[in-house]
Amino acid sequence: MPDHFQLLHQDSTSRARCGLLTTAHGPVQTPIFMPVGTNATVKAMRPADLREVGAQIILANTYHLYLRPGHRLVEQLGGLHRFMAWDGPILTDSGGFQVFSLAELRKITEEGVQFRSHIDGSSHLLTPELSIGIQQSLGADVIMCFDECPSADADRSYVERSLELTTRWARRSKQAHTRQDQLLFGIVQGGRFPELRQRSAAELQEIGFAGYALGGLSVGEEKPVMHAVMDACESQLPTDHPRYIMGIGTPEDLVEAVWRGYDMFDCVMPTRNARNGMLFTSQGRVNIKAKQYEEDQGPLDPNCSCQVCRTYSRAYLRHLYRSDEILSSILNTYHNIAYYLDLMSRMREAIQLNRFDQFRRDFFTQHTQSAVSHKEEYTC
Amino acid sequence: MPDHFQLLHQDSTSRARCGLLTTAHGPVQTPIFMPVGTNATVKAMRPADLREVGAQIILANTYHLYLRPGHRLVEQLGGLHRFMAWDGPILTDSGGFQVFSLAELRKITEEGVQFRSHIDGSSHLLTPELSIGIQQSLGADVIMCFDECPSADADRSYVERSLELTTRWARRSKQAHTRQDQLLFGIVQGGRFPELRQRSAAELQEIGFAGYALGGLSVGEEKPVMHAVMDACESQLPTDHPRYIMGIGTPEDLVEAVWRGYDMFDCVMPTRNARNGMLFTSQGRVNIKAKQYEEDQGPLDPNCSCQVCRTYSRAYLRHLYRSDEILSSILNTYHNIAYYLDLMSRMREAIQLNRFDQFRRDFFTQHTQSAVSHKEEYTC
Numbered sequence: 001m002p003d004h005f006q007l008l009h010q011d012s013t014s015r016a017r018c019g020l021l022t023t024a025h026g027p028v029q030t031p032i033f034m035p036v037g038t039n040a041t042v043k044a045m046r047p048a049d050l051r052e053v054g055a056q057i058i059l060a061n062t063y064h065l066y067l068r069p070g071h072r073l074v075e076q077l078g079g080l081h082r083f084m085a086w087d088g089p090i091l092t093d094s095g096g097f098q099v100f101s102l103a104e105l106r107k108i109t110e111e112g113v114q115f116r117s118h119i120d121g122s123s124h125l126l127t128p129e130l131s132i133g134i135q136q137s138l139g140a141d142v143i144m145c146f147d148e149c150p151s152a153d154a155d156r157s158y159v160e161r162s163l164e165l166t167t168r169w170a171r172r173s174k175q176a177h178t179r180q181d182q183l184l185f186g187i188v189q190g191g192r193f194p195e196l197r198q199r200s201a202a203e204l205q206e207i208g209f210a211g212y213a214l215g216g217l218s219v220g221e222e223k224p225v226m227h228a229v230m231d232a233c234e235s236q237l238p239t240d241h242p243r244y245i246m247g248i249g250t251p252e253d254l255v256e257a258v259w260r261g262y263d264m265f266d267c268v269m270p271t272r273n274a275r276n277g278m279l280f281t282s283q284g285r286v287n288i289k290a291k292q293y294e295e296d297q298g299p300l301d302p303n304c305s306c307q308v309c310r311t312y313s314r315a316y317l318r319h320l321y322r323s324d325e326i327l328s329s330i331l332n333t334y335h336n337i338a339y340y341l342d343l344m345s346r347m348r349e350a351i352q353l354n355r356f357d358q359f360r361r362d363f364f365t366q367h368t369q370s371a372v373s374h375k376e377e378y379t380c
Numbered sequence: 381m382p383d384h385f386q387l388l389h390q391d392s393t394s395r396a397r398c399g400l401l402t403t404a405h406g407p408v409q410t411p412i413f414m415p416v417g418t419n420a421t422v423k424a425m426r427p428a429d430l431r432e433v434g435a436q437i438i439l440a441n442t443y444h445l446y447l448r449p450g451h452r453l454v455e456q457l458g459g460l461h462r463f464m465a466w467d468g469p470i471l472t473d474s475g476g477f478q479v480f481s482l483a484e485l486r487k488i489t490e491e492g493v494q495f496r497s498h499i500d501g502s503s504h505l506l507t508p509e510l511s512i513g514i515q516q517s518l519g520a521d522v523i524m525c526f527d528e529c530p531s532a533d534a535d536r537s538y539v540e541r542s543l544e545l546t547t548r549w550a551r552r553s554k555q556a557h558t559r560q561d562q563l564l565f566g567i568v569q570g571g572r573f574p575e576l577r578q579r580s581a582a583e584l585q586e587i588g589f590a591g592y593a594l595g596g597l598s599v600g601e602e603k604p605v606m607h608a609v610m611d612a613c614e615s616q617l618p619t620d621h622p623r624y625i626m627g628i629g630t631p632e633d634l635v636e637a638v639w640r641g642y643d644m645f646d647c648v649m650p651t652r653n654a655r656n657g658m659l660f661t662s663q664g665r666v667n668i669k670a671k672q673y674e675e676d677q678g679p680l681d682p683n684c685s686c687q688v689c690r691t692y693s694r695a696y697l698r699h700l701y702r703s704d705e706i707l708s709s710i711l712n713t714y715h716n717i718a719y720y721l722d723l724m725s726r727m728r729e730a731i732q733l734n735r736f737d738q739f740r741r742d743f744f745t746q747h748t749q750s751a752v753s754h755k756e757e758y759t760c
């Protein structure tokens with residue numbers, strides 16, 4: 001049993017579990033959702049707001065911070081925690097996914113990925129050694145191996161060669177990792193092919209990491225494919241290490257993933273959708289710009305106890321959105337993150353009470369899926 | 381002596397004075413600066429933030445709220461205080477200035493102003509009766525007469541006819557005003573002509589208002605002209621009523637106006653400049669996007685005790701601005717309003733100590749005017 005992760009309770013009705021991840025900046029109760037703070041800020045949230053809504057750990061992006069303001073500058077200014085005035089745990093991803101999704105003129109070689117910056121077109125070579133070096137400069141508590149993330153429609157032979165490359169990069173990432181106050185997680189690849197995923201998971205365990213993540217999900221595949229990959233990996237991953245699914249997801253995705261035994265999640269959805277006026281509530285999605293809320297004096301979510309739901313009417317939130325006011329992004333983001341973190345908290349409680357399977361069934365009964373498709377939500 | 385305004389202290393070294401304005405939503409210590417909340421929100425600030433930085437009264441815009449979401453809706457939702465969740469005093473302007481500065485195809489008649497909305501081009505006729513009706517629906521604590529605001533270069537005969545119209549509209553505004561929990565202020569016009577200003581001030585006093593405002597300043601005139609108008613009106617206005625200069629100004633403008641015996645001020649400058657990265661500090665203006673702050677670990681203003689200056693480095697604030705992050709607007713606005721309100725607080729203290737003339741001299745010694753001209757600041 002590693003000393004950074006403690007399995008506190010295994011739900012008796014599902015694979016869901018509660019754990020405690022110990023980091024250099026404090027403990028994290030799992031399962032947990034990590035709000036995304038791409039540029040060293042969770043968009044529209046101050047650190048005090050994050051603490052108010054119960055955030056335990058946040059995520060920041062290696063790719064973005066490497067390009068601007070630069071990891072050397074952040075290091076010189078005392079590291080990421082001090083730079084952004086967040087003294088809780090931080091996880092940085094490796095930049096692998098952003099190179100795949102944002103950068104231009106990408107060229108993948110054994111050495112690494114040559115790409116052009118999406119900000120100024122400048123040319124860069126990101127390698128496993130550089131990715132780990134950047135993450136060590138930033139000083140996050142959990143850092144990720146540099147991986148290749150193939151597209152959802154890549155064929156089997158490409159995905160197989162890609163996962164082999166990701167394994168070799170994982171070995172180089174581990175060798176480059178020297179800061180003992182940072183936990184290094186491996187990233188399982190293998191696309192939509194369960195047997196390739198299992199091979200990737202096995203190879204990473206041979207190298208040995210503090211935790212294991214599933215990369216390359218939610219990139220356009222169907223839900224049954226996503227769930228099959230989750231199942232295949234779960235049976236292969238050690239129970240005594242944290243399991244993280246990167247870039248997931250909708251509230252429904254989180255419930256499904258926790259039910260399947262996963263512990264950590266991040267996604268831009270609550271923050272990005274907030275800025276677009278799509279709000280998550282106990283009664284389903286609310287599109288706050290809709291005419292139906294024009295005279296609505298009620299709170300956004302009558303079952304939510306967050307500051308926004310205690311203070312403002314739907315009519316006011318609609319007015320702010322229509323007037324393109326910054327306060328719209330502030331309040332919507334605050335609520336959406338509060339909703340996500342409250343959902344995780346209720347899931348941890350259900351697990352402790354050995355009633356997670358029932359929790360999941362109730363959740364899907366209450367939450368008739370909104371008309372908005374999964375794909376639209378991820379790309380809005 | 382009216383019971384809504386109490387002159388607490390007259391500085392012995394200048395015309396500066398301290399007072400207490402009593403409103404239906406609480407007292408306001410003068411001299412005071414009112415942050416501008418155009419669309420029922422001070423941009424990027426929550427009510428809790430406003431309270432934290434010591435805001436006592438805020439301003440909202442009749443023109444904007446009439447067009448969106450509509451004063452009837454705000455009234456139906458319980459009035460402006462409840463709508464925006466601010467339970468402190470609010471002042472609404474009459475829409476006169478916005479019709480002049482924002483609306484299209486403006487046509488002024490005896491009845492009122494016909495204009496097209498800057499939002500959707502719809503046609504509207506704003507009259508003194510409608511302006512007061514809107515302001516009564518919104519329910520602010522201090523409301524303003526509907527006035528005409530001629531441009532800075534209008535000739536004497538135009539300005540004279542305009543002030544006569546403003547006087548007739550002031551009479552109609554007073555007749556339309558029925559809510560006794562709202563204080564109605566008159567607006568002195570008369571452009572850059574001191575004798576016309578004095579005539580306007582005298583005519584308004586004959587009608588009788590709870591306070592007197594100077595409109596149509598800071599619309600492009602030179603500082604000496606602005607100061608001459610302030611002087612001319614001050615000698616004409618009753619000492620036992622609050623005196624408000626609308627749309628003023630820079631920190632330097634505020635010191636000059638308080639020194640001349642004025643009590644209330646509003647301006648978009650601290651909020652708008654914040655969003656453009658221009659910050660007010662005890663050491664002068666800081667353009668936070670400047671390269672010189674790239675590695676600056678120091679606080680924005682070492683003499684400021686606001687949350688932003690206690691928490692973040694100039695390097696981080698620069699990073700947020702360059703990354704176009706919402707948190708940039710949030711933190712910059714918070715600091716700029718804190719700076720303005722702290723300046724007012726220090727002015728009130730200097731008046732109480734009979735040392736305002738010295739305060740003014742010290743202020744201008746410390747604050748060597750920045751390279752940015754007055755005009756640039758107002759229009760940035």
